[in-house]
Amino acid sequence: MLTPNFNAVIRRDGQWWIGWIEEIPGVNSQGATRDELIANLRDALAEAIELNREDARRAAGESYEEVAIQP
Numbered sequence: 001m002l003t004p005n006f007n008a009v010i011r012r013d014g015q016w017w018i019g020w021i022e023e024i025p026g027v028n029s030q031g032a033t034r035d036e037l038i039a040n041l042r043d044a045l046a047e048a049i050e051l052n053r054e055d056a057r058r059a060a061g062e063s064y065e066e067v068a069i070q071p
Contacts, residue, residue, distance in 0.1 A: 008041050021045050
């Protein structure tokens with residue numbers, strides 16, 4: 001299975017770096033450095049995907065099928 005790629009929009013804002021994941025609303029973060037921001041965005045993205053996955057499985061109930069979808 002292919003691992004999807006996500007895009008981040010990032011910028012420096014005073015002393016901080018801030019960024020957003022384009023493909024998933026609400027996934028954003030900040031960091032004191034560019035590298036810290038990117039690491040924080042990775043963590044936030046992984047957490048959001050896992051929470052969405054749990055919500056979808058819970059909504060589907062006991063009997064469901066998982067299908068890989070490529071854009």
